[in-house]
Amino acid sequence: MATTATPAPPTLRGVQPLRAGQGNSFLWHKLHSLSGIVPIGAFLIEHIVSNFETWNGPLAYAKQVLFLNSLPLVRVLEWAFIFIPLAFHALYGVFIAFRGRSNVNVYPWAGNWMYLSQRITGLIAFVYIIQHVWRQRFAGVQLPEHPGAAFAKVQHELANPWMLAIYVIAMIATTWHFSYGIWLFAAKWGITPGDRARKRFGYVCALFGIALCLMGLASIYAVVYKYPNAPADVLPAQTSSLTPGAVVIASEIGPGFSPDITGRERIGL
Amino acid sequence: MPSTIKVEIKRQSTPDAPATTEKFEIPYRPGMNITSLLGEIALNPVDVTGKPTTPVTYDSNCLEEICGSCAMLINGKATMACSALVDKLTGPNKDQTITLAPLSKFPVVRDLAVDRSVLFENLKKVKAWVPIDGSYDLGAGPRQHPQIQEQRYPLSNCISCTICMEVCPQFNDATGFVGAATIAQTKLFNMDPSGSVLKEERLRALAGDGGIQECGFAQNCVQACPKQLPLTEAISDMGRDVFIQQVKDFFTR
Numbered sequence: 001m002a003t004t005a006t007p008a009p010p011t012l013r014g015v016q017p018l019r020a021g022q023g024n025s026f027l028w029h030k031l032h033s034l035s036g037i038v039p040i041g042a043f044l045i046e047h048i049v050s051n052f053e054t055w056n057g058p059l060a061y062a063k064q065v066l067f068l069n070s071l072p073l074v075r076v077l078e079w080a081f082i083f084i085p086l087a088f089h090a091l092y093g094v095f096i097a098f099r100g101r102s103n104v105n106v107y108p109w110a111g112n113w114m115y116l117s118q119r120i121t122g123l124i125a126f127v128y129i130i131q132h133v134w135r136q137r138f139a140g141v142q143l144p145e146h147p148g149a150a151f152a153k154v155q156h157e158l159a160n161p162w163m164l165a166i167y168v169i170a171m172i173a174t175t176w177h178f179s180y181g182i183w184l185f186a187a188k189w190g191i192t193p194g195d196r197a198r199k200r201f202g203y204v205c206a207l208f209g210i211a212l213c214l215m216g217l218a219s220i221y222a223v224v225y226k227y228p229n230a231p232a233d234v235l236p237a238q239t240s241s242l243t244p245g246a247v248v249i250a251s252e253i254g255p256g257f258s259p260d261i262t263g264r265e266r267i268g269l
Numbered sequence: 270m271p272s273t274i275k276v277e278i279k280r281q282s283t284p285d286a287p288a289t290t291e292k293f294e295i296p297y298r299p300g301m302n303i304t305s306l307l308g309e310i311a312l313n314p315v316d317v318t319g320k321p322t323t324p325v326t327y328d329s330n331c332l333e334e335i336c337g338s339c340a341m342l343i344n345g346k347a348t349m350a351c352s353a354l355v356d357k358l359t360g361p362n363k364d365q366t367i368t369l370a371p372l373s374k375f376p377v378v379r380d381l382a383v384d385r386s387v388l389f390e391n392l393k394k395v396k397a398w399v400p401i402d403g404s405y406d407l408g409a410g411p412r413q414h415p416q417i418q419e420q421r422y423p424l425s426n427c428i429s430c431t432i433c434m435e436v437c438p439q440f441n442d443a444t445g446f447v448g449a450a451t452i453a454q455t456k457l458f459n460m461d462p463s464g465s466v467l468k469e470e471r472l473r474a475l476a477g478d479g480g481i482q483e484c485g486f487a488q489n490c491v492q493a494c495p496k497q498l499p500l501t502e503a504i505s506d507m508g509r510d511v512f513i514q515q516v517k518d519f520f521t522r
Contacts, residue, residue: 013284013376015440016479017390018447023478026515030482099443100485106345107436111488115438118485187486190509193502 032092033188036181039081040089044178048212051219058151058230065147066235074144083133090126097122114180121177128170148235151223158224171216179209271297271363274355275317276306278325279370280380288377292317292366303343303350303358303369304329307381325369327381334495337428340435341381342370347435349495350381372435385431391447392429395471397454399464411462424457424503426496433490433500445479449490452481453503459510472507472514481511 053064071077097119104112135157141149158164183205186192192201276293294317295309304327311324328338332351339350344358344367359365375383401407427450434440434448455471458464475481484504491500 012386012390013384015374015387015434015442016445017387018394018451018474018480019445019478020394020474020480021477025478026476026480026482026511030512030515096485099441100438101441101443102438103436103489107489107493109489109492111486111492112438115485115487184486187501187505188484188508189512190505190507193505193509195499195502198501198505 028092029096032089032096033185035085035089036178037185039085041178041181043082043086044174045212048175048216048219052215054151054154054219054222055226057227058148058234061151062148062234065143065150069144069147086129090122090129093122094126118177118180118184121173121180124170124173125177128166128173132170146233146235148233151227151230151234152232154223155227155230158220164220164224167220168217171220172213175209175213175216179205179212182208271359273297274301274306274359275364275366276310277366277368278310278380279368280325281371281377282323282379284377284379291322297355299356301355303341303348303353303355303367304332304339306355306367307350307369325381326379328383335428337430340372340430340432342368342372342435344368345370347372347432347493349430349432352495372431374435374440375431385429388429388431388434388448388450391451392454394447394477395451395455395458395474396467397451397458397471399458399461400467401463413462417460417462421457421460423497423499424453427453427457427498428496430495432493432495433498436489436493438487438489439483439485444483446483447475447479447481449484449494449498449500449504452484452507453498453500456503456507459507469514472511473518475507475511476515481508484508 050064050068051061053061068074100115100119102112102116102119104116136153137143141153143150143153158167183198183202186201187198192198273294274297276295278291278293279288280291281288293310293315295306298305298309301309307325307327307329314322314324316322327341327350329351330336330338332339334349334352337349340347341350342348343350343353350369355367356363358367369381371377371381371383372385375385375387378384399410401410429450431448431450433450437446437448439446440448452475455475459468459471481504486501486504488501491498494500
């Protein structure tokens with residue numbers, strides 16, 4: 001009788017074969033891919049659209065910050081849909097990035113460059129977001145309690161030309177990463193399998209990314225150049241209690257705040 | 270017209286021996302390709318300084334880009350040696366040195382011959398075959414419609430040369446990525462009317478560590494494939510099928 005035992009698989013040097021049925025990396029990769037679209041991508045759109053209110057001046061921006069901080073369960077929303085998914089996406093993304101072996105020096109093809117760009121823009125966004133969240137969300141004036149101080153806080157930050165350069169670079173990197181990320185999501189999840197479908201969707205993602213980036217850069221322009229010397233707090237009554245009447249008080253101040261009085265003068269410095 | 274061709278070959282006498290580079294100067298003949306160039310060296314294995322050496326070891330079989338054996342790094346890029354024409358590799362003045370090296374991501378057996386068993390292990394993991402073995406005559410298989418044939422034919426052109434894996438930034442020791450060829454063969458056999466009986470097992474295998482999720486969509490595979498397989502389309506389609514299978518399994522198994 002012939003032997004029925006299957007021969008033991010040879011021990012191979014080099015790259016190991018597929019570990020069929022082993023590990024959870026499929027789940028983690030899919031969560032990483034999905035979290036980039038929702039909730040992080042959705043949040044990025046919200047963030048850039050909200051920041052675009054700076055185009056309408058410090059008071060409009062303060063009202064937007066007040067609105068966001070008035071959302072029910074806002075701290076829960078913040079942790080569940082922003083901080084935790086973002087930390088996971090960032091850390092797992094760094095793990096993925098450092099396991100790739102880019103070879104654009106040998107194969108300088110468009111897709112290969114985009115592969116590398118997705119890792120570089122991701123790392124730029126990772127470093128930027130750490131300092132951005134620390135300096136704008138947790139350090140300095142607490143914007144949830146003082147939404148009126150939002151414009152001045154950002155303006156003060158961007159008064160440093162180095163910081164301004166960092167914000168411009170990070171805006172381009174982040175919107176690049178997100179728009180190519182949407183394209184990658186559609187390609188990898190089998191939404192756009194065909195070559196032509198992928199190409200068409202590439203144009204859609206590029207246009208979307210450029211629009212998002214320009215909105216973000218316009219917001220930076222508005223903060224730095226359009227409304228110089230913004231008051232330190234345009235909603236001074238809005239201290240620790242977020243009462244509905246606050247907006248009425250704010251509108252009494254109106255958009256006609258005196259631009260020749262700086263925020264520091266207004267608060268008596 | 271040049272009278273000789275300059276070649277630099279990375280050589281290694283055993284899997285563990287240190288690699289060395291040997292230079293050759295070969296008499297030019299019109300229409301040469303890299304396999305015929307290596308044949309010329311085997312006829313007269315003498316390096317450029319006149320020192321006798323051994324013929325260069327390399328895998329080859331069909332010499333017409335259909336067996337997939339002779340993939341190697343030619344001028345640094347993964348290419349089939351049999352279809353790489355010398356006239357196109359020596360630069361505009363036809364005087365540049367051609368460099369040959371073994372594929373960089375597979376263990377060297379000797380010189381330009383590498384061990385590509387990992388692809389065959391991967392094909393076994395996804396059961397890239399049609400199960401028709403039995404103790405009695407199973408009769409004729411189900412009819413395969415021409416529309417399905419047309420989709421499957423390009424995928425059946427895979428010659429297992431492993432160039433798609435060599436050029437892939439995700440195919441490396443850290444990820445243990447399965448590579449495009451195996452994913453394309455999964456689609457080929459899942460679309461076979463008889464082979465589709467193993468569809469779920471194949472899709473589950475591709476969700477293991479080193480599976481389809483490791484693809485970074487750099488698309489080098491589809492650019493480099495000597496047989497123009499629609500590899501990115503296959504990865505996209507299998508990405509969707511593997512995901513749907515995982516969701517189904519989560520709720521039903």
